[in-house]
Amino acid sequence: NAGVTQTPKFQVLKTGQSMTLQCAQDMNHNSMYWYRQDPGMGLRLIYYSASEGTTDKGEVPNGYNVSRLNKREFSLRLESAAPSQTSVYFCASSEIGRTAYNSPLHFGNGTRLTVT
Amino acid sequence: EDKVVQSPLSLVVHEGDTVTLNCSYEVTNFRSLLWYKQEKKAPTFLFMLTSSGIEKKSGRLSSILDKKELSSILNITATQTGDSAIYLCAVENSGGGADGLTFGKGTHLIIQP
Secondary structure: OEEEEOOOOEEEEOOOOOOOOEEEOOOOOOOOEEEEEEEEEEEEEEEEOOOOOOEOOOOOOOOOOEEEOOOOEEEEEEOOOHHHEEEEEEEEEEOOOOOOOOOEEOOOOOEEEEOO | EEEEEEEEEEEEOOOOOEEEEEEEEEOEEEEEEOOOOOOOEEEEEEEEEOOOEEEEEEEEEEEEEOOOEEEEEEEEEOOHHHHEEEEEEEEEEEEOOOOOOEOOOEEEEEEOO
């Protein structure tokens, strides 16, 4: 049972390069999320998709775009990477909205991105 | 703006000790409080506390929600080196939007053998 799968695990980019982080879940969850985690900052929401076909900005959306490709997949794109985007990125999913009492967030293993 | 503050930010104890981690919050229309454990990779869910379920226990871990004091504690008894992790607290509001979850910065717990 894979849960939430993120690729790649590690990535190094140069300033100005672009890349897409991939995320797929096999739990038939409706909602998917992208977070970034920085030392001393906790988890901050970048974008989320409450259901297939919808996406919304979170707390820190600038510099990112997302695509909810289908119910399973939710990708995060950095069009022109900046050093401030060096972080660990987590994808997560949940059954209904953020929590549905018995359906909290399930996280992927993260992508460690370094922008030089 | 919703706010979650965890304390301490880091804690080092010896194996066998009991630890208490704190989480205080300010949230509009509280719905639930969640605890996660993050080892090297993905945060994993521990507990969810709500108005109808203010105390949860699983093995050596237990958590209590104090809605009057707007806080929660996570207790770990007879700690083991495998308990070393970052413990995250998150609070959800009932605003209905999917962005109604706010995370604290976490407590980094280190258990020394």
